[in-house]
Amino acid sequence: QVQLVESGGGLVQAGGSLRLSCAASGGTSSTYAMGWFRQAPGKEREFVAAISRSDGITYYRDSLKGRFTISRVNAKNTVYLQMNSLKPEDTAVYYCAAVRTFSGRQVFTSRGEYDYWGQGTQVTVSS
Numbered sequence: 001q002v003q004l005v006e007s008g009g010g011l012v013q014a015g016g017s018l019r020l021s022c023a024a025s026g027g028t029s030s031t032y033a034m035g036w037f038r039q040a041p042g043k044e045r046e047f048v049a050a051i052s053r054s055d056g057i058t059y060y061r062d063s064l065k066g067r068f069t070i071s072r073v074n075a076k077n078t079v080y081l082q083m084n085s086l087k088p089e090d091t092a093v094y095y096c097a098a099v100r101t102f103s104g105r106q107v108f109t110s111r112g113e114y115d116y117w118g119q120g121t122q123v124t125v126s127s
Contacts, residue, residue, distance in 0.1 A: 009121030022096030
């Protein structure tokens with residue numbers, strides 16, 4: 001059983017940056033592919049970015065490419081989401097998720113593919 005704890009959210013002005021962290025415990029993070037999702041008020045939870053278990057393969061929501069970067073440090077059991085040039089429409093609760101996989105290269109983009117979720121961290125971008 002893996003526990004995921006997100007941190008790093010907050011209030012930022014449009015154009016600013018934030019780095020979210022997701023710390024994993026209760027398992028070996030290097031056996032899990034990881035992802036970030038977000039949910040704005042009144043909307044469905046949507047995919048943001050994903051990273052493979054060990055080969056550094058990444059995948060992004062099309063509209064976020066070039067502004068968001070996902071990375072991981074397996075030695076620290078931590079996944080990051082660097083968010084730059086933030087916009088008011090990026091306001092949401094951001095969730096970290098993990099899925100156990102034997103593949104070092106596969107990324108996962110659907111909510112239903114993930115086994116474990118964090119509690120979320122609020123990101124608010126003011127205009």
